[in-house]
Amino acid sequence: MENKINLKALVDKRSNKVIFIESDHAFVDVLLSFLTIPLGTIIKLGREHSVPVEIGCINNLYSSVEEIDARELRSDACREMLLLPRNAAESHCKNLVLQIDHNAKPTQYFVCSRYCLDTATSKFFSYYPGLLCVGCMDTMHREISLSVDVASAFVKERARLLITDDLQLISPFCTSIVSLFTKLGVTNRNTTEELNLNIGVDEVMNLLISSLVSKTPLTETLLNHKPVAELNHDNNYQVVHIDPQTEGETVLMEEDNISIKLIISKSKNIIKDGSLKGCIDQLYWSVQDLDAQYLKSNHHKEMLLNPKLVPGFCHNSLLEIEEASYYYLGSGLTTDSSLIPSNRSSESFKIEPTDHNSSARGFLKGPAIFTVTHNLVIRPISTIFELSVLDELNVPFTDIEERVVLMGKKLAPSLLVASFASDTALTNAFISEPYQE
Template identity: 30%
Template sequence: MSSDSNTPKIPVKLLVDRQKNKVVLAEAGKDFVDILFSFLTLPLGTIVRQLEDHHGKPQPTIIGCLANLYGSVVDMGIDNFSTEVCKEMLLRPRSVNEDRFRRVKVNLHGDATRYFMCPMFDDKSSCSKWYSNYSTSRCSCGKLMDVEIGLLEDDKVTDLVGDGGVFVSGQTGFIITDCLNVHLNSVGLVLSTLKGLGYADLSELGTLVIDVGFKEVMTLLGCLFTSDSTLTDVFLRKQSLYRVPRMNAAAYRLGQGCGNKISGEVIALTVFVKKQDRKILCFECGEDFIDLLFTFLAVPLDYACQICCFNLGNVDPLWRSFDYLCCNKGREKSTLKCMLPWYYRCQNELLYVAYQQAPIYYRCISYTSGKFTRYSLTSDINKPLVYGWDKLVPMISVDPRLKNSSESMAASSGFVKRNGRFMVSDDLTVTPLNSSSTTFLLKKLQVHLDDFEEQAISIGKNEAATLFRASFLTSSALTTAFRSLLAKNPKQNRRV
């Protein structure tokens, strides 16, 4: 994790209304804009973790129920997961483009992708064909794959120089409004923006140069969800990060579209509902629904922006600027598609996301007098032999959720153990199902035993998307997403 002492300081010039103590405009270069846009590429679980690490445990209302969902992974014992690495994958979710995003001056994605293989790779040919991105994976021989292997220099993502950038390469100056609309700098834009804000001249305005480091970046990330005047709150007012976020009424109408006939894969759920107000107390479910929920933590923020029709802080203006400057001007459009690492795929794929193909690398080996002397990985089979390597061995990526590399990939179907039972409360707190968890929930909610009833529903892709929106926007995700699916008469439990 970076700290403010070892990260670069990025200058940002603020045009300030001194009387109102308000940022009117900010002028910045591509380094600062790249940082803002990098927020949108962060997995939602990473956002929760970064805010908790830097500011302390946030109030759940900042980003709906996601803090509760992340906390559930933290609190669940390792014996509830398929393998040890499953928990690590969710606590530190990975992005398919994280090595590229690491070129941002203040990187919040975390450490670079690493590669590991079995320590017996030189003695057993059966151990030589696997690699993993996690050191807790096990080889077919039973040993931990904990020998790190690096990439050839040609395969590494290196820092750009000159006019290069991550998202806004080739551009030099930008104007940023208080609500995080980002535009290319121009005289006409500045004049029209000032006029639109009611300024006839600059007599009321002054300038202030701020050096933005890690601390300011983390405050920007938090205020992105809670403030509609982000720059002012971060740089001038320094208000509390954890105000209740501003949301529009659409968040509470998310479940109204549910109820059509479901086709394709479905997940069956047992629902416990309060009779009086039809509020959902909890779900009783199997591993498929838990895998769906935990996958939310690996989804990047920009995907949430695409499918959520909401007004939460200044997320939407920033995303629209990102869409316009980075994706509609000849840049790669892949950054706007929800592509997850291939090892996050689950058996029931109810989210509208895509998964990358497992990459194939080649292990390069050099020998001296028949003895192994050095090794590396490359993705280009044509280069290593030219550089003096003696042998290439194809390496296949191991799904880290498998107990060992000899298992069929079909065995890797999710994050938690198969045939388990779990309880999910309305705010997406997940606990293994037992008598203690049930009584704890009932005491917490102060519900009389005669005040709830049991129903059964099934959900498909549309309902999963509705739940994802609700988990991001509300503190009662299950009720918001699924109340319309509940039968008015519990004896006629509704299965859609």
């Protein structure tokens, strides 16, 4: 029988919108887990639950990774990292009352044939088979069993919080509740009603997607007020992006900038709003401001506010996303250094990331040239493909021009946000940037 969580909702009868819901720790933990789920996993879950994931260009990006030739990738593990990404907080989400990733396989761990994980001075393991062990440079194919610290989820068991329609977490004793009523124009109890609601996995999945594209996800999910909001799809912003990848094995230039060539429609050089469509950021800021009495520890808060990659993930340094630090205690793993005995140095327990060389070079073999369309469809360089894109967007040859831009650590996050806030991500991220002739 499917698990359910009971929620008590206060609803504005005039607008048929949720004012706030009351819940214990079970639902709050599920909600906070949204901050730890990678975008690739959200796309996968949407397909499994038959929930349309209309989040910017992310679907196109995901499909491009599915279709890319294996010969273009540095290893077989690279595709799995992108399509089935792992996050360092996953062990804390395995005991949630509602599991949206019901098809998730048990976590696997791999070591080299020399078992460098067990050595006294160096300990190496991987979530993905086939990566190189830094200790001996052998491939890590041997699967082992490991236990991971599981202090189930994030908030204390007796914690009770109010959750607004836009996913702000509010203490029941907070004076901001009055301002919430004032903001919504609720002047007395006669215009409100209480509802008892039971939600399951399907509702949680819809709430996850709504949190990324809607400002009122609780109303849409719990009251069926309207379907999940979709982004507009139009052809007003025409951009084809060609990445020449610079020379040899060196992808990053001075100050970690990447040189990018853009082919742009001159007549449709317009910028569209690239701000977040949903309210997942409100949930993030609420956690940042949440009183320490509600969370299990500072470590749990850090997992939500600064989610990290698992060791050995082949990432690019431009986004400056950190790998989690793992510590090996007996036969188990932990990401919480406070669990290490006070008379021992944490460095003696620390597990080093695997495959340093791969991490520095990313997912694709190089040097290589790819075409990326304005909505993040990626293909190996092809003149025919580029011409077909221009035909599809109805852009004549006389209306195109080339620009060269540099993408560094300031611009890379803008492209990331644009990829799930807009269906014309490259236009939003690059078109207003200064360029070189």
